[in-house]
Amino acid sequence: MTAVMQARGLSKRFGGLQAVKALDLDLYAGRLLGVIGPNGAGKSTAINLLTGHIRPTSGRVVVDGADLTGAKPWRVAHAGVARTFQIVKPFRGMTVLDNVTVAAMFTGQRHTVHASRQAAMETLDRVGLAGAARLSPTELSVADARRLELAKALALRPRVLLLDEVLAGLRPGEIDPALALIDSLRRDGLALMMVEHVIHAITAVADEVLVLHHGEVLTRGEPATVLSDERVIEAYLGSRFAKRAKEELR
Ligand SMILES: Nc1ncnc2c1ncn2[C@@H]1O[C@H](COP(=O)(O)OP(=O)(O)O)[C@@H](O)[C@H]1O
Ligand SMILES: [Mg+2]
Numbered sequence: 001m002t003a004v005m006q007a008r009g010l011s012k013r014f015g016g017l018q019a020v021k022a023l024d025l026d027l028y029a030g031r032l033l034g035v036i037g038p039n040g041a042g043k044s045t046a047i048n049l050l051t052g053h054i055r056p057t058s059g060r061v062v063v064d065g066a067d068l069t070g071a072k073p074w075r076v077a078h079a080g081v082a083r084t085f086q087i088v089k090p091f092r093g094m095t096v097l098d099n100v101t102v103a104a105m106f107t108g109q110r111h112t113v114h115a116s117r118q119a120a121m122e123t124l125d126r127v128g129l130a131g132a133a134r135l136s137p138t139e140l141s142v143a144d145a146r147r148l149e150l151a152k153a154l155a156l157r158p159r160v161l162l163l164d165e166v167l168a169g170l171r172p173g174e175i176d177p178a179l180a181l182i183d184s185l186r187r188d189g190l191a192l193m194m195v196e197h198v199i200h201a202i203t204a205v206a207d208e209v210l211v212l213h214h215g216e217v218l219t220r221g222e223p224a225t226v227l228s229d230e231r232v233i234e235a236y237l238g239s240r241f242a243k244r245a246k247e248e249l250r
Helices: 043-051 073-078 096-106 113-126 142-154 172-187 200-205 223-227 230-237 239-249
Strands: 005-014 017-027 032-036 058-063 081-083 160-164 191-196 208-213 216-221
Touching: 005 043, 017 032, 017 043, 017 191, 017 208, 017 216, 032 043, 032 172, 032 200, 043 058, 043 073, 043 081, 043 160, 043 191, 073 081, 081 142, 096 113, 096 142, 113 142, 142 160, 142 172, 172 191, 172 200, 191 200, 200 223, 208 223, 208 230, 216 223, 216 230
Parallel strands: 032 191, 032 208, 081 160, 160 191
Antiparallel strands: 005 017, 005 058, 208 216
16 A cells, blocks of 8 residues: 655754654555644644645655655645644635635636535535535534535545644534544545544544654554553653553552
C-alpha cells in the first residue's frame, strides 16, 4: 500500500520555540490516523505544515509522490488535500449553501455555478446539513458550524482530509453521530488524519494513533496500546497523577 500523503522530517521553529520536530507520517486511502496531544503540542501546526499554510523550517511534504514542500495552500488543495480549521471561518455574509458552493467552484471540475451549487447541496446532504442550506452560518449551532466546515472541505472532492479538533465543543450526544460521519468518509476511501485534544473519541475511529508532545512524537501505534502507555498518561495528566494512577492500579 502506498501512502497518498507523506511527511518526512517535518519541522517548524517559531523563534526559540520548536513547535514541530522531525515529524514523519503516512496517510493511506481508507485509513484514519489519529493525532493526539495536550494543548500546544503542535497538532494544528502539523496540519498547517501539511497544507502549506505554514512553511516548514525543514522536512518534506509529498502527495502522490510529488514534492509539495512549501507549496501554497491552493496548490496543495488542488493536489487533493482538504482540511478543516480549529477556529471555523465561514463567509458570514453568505448562506450555508453558498459557502459550500464557493468551495465546490474552487475544484475547477465544475464549470457552472449551477453545477457547483448542485454539488454543494449533495455535500450538505452528506453531512446532514441540507435543512440548513438557506441559513446564515451565524445561525448554526456549534455542531452544525463544524458540519459546515466539513462540508466546505468535502466540496473540494479531496482524497486526503485533515481534521483539526472537529469534536471540540460538541455535546456528548453529538459526538457519536460526528464519529459515524467521519467513519463513513474513511469507508469511502478518504485518507484521514484527525487531530484531537480529547483522547477517548479517537480510539473509536483511528487505525493508528500518534501522540505529539512538545512538537515531538512521543509514541505511535495501535490505539489501545498507545492509550495505555504510561508516558501518554503522564503527558496529559502530569507525572504526579501518573504515579498515583499506577499505584492505585496495583
Ligand atoms: N504562528 C505562530 N507563531 C508563533 N508561535 C506559534 C504559532 N502557531 C503556533 N505557535 C506555538 O506553537 C506551539 C504549538 O501550537 P499548536 O500547533 O497550535 O498546538 P496544538 O494545536 O497542539 O494545541 C504552541 O506553543 C503555540 O503557541
Ligand atoms: Mg490546535
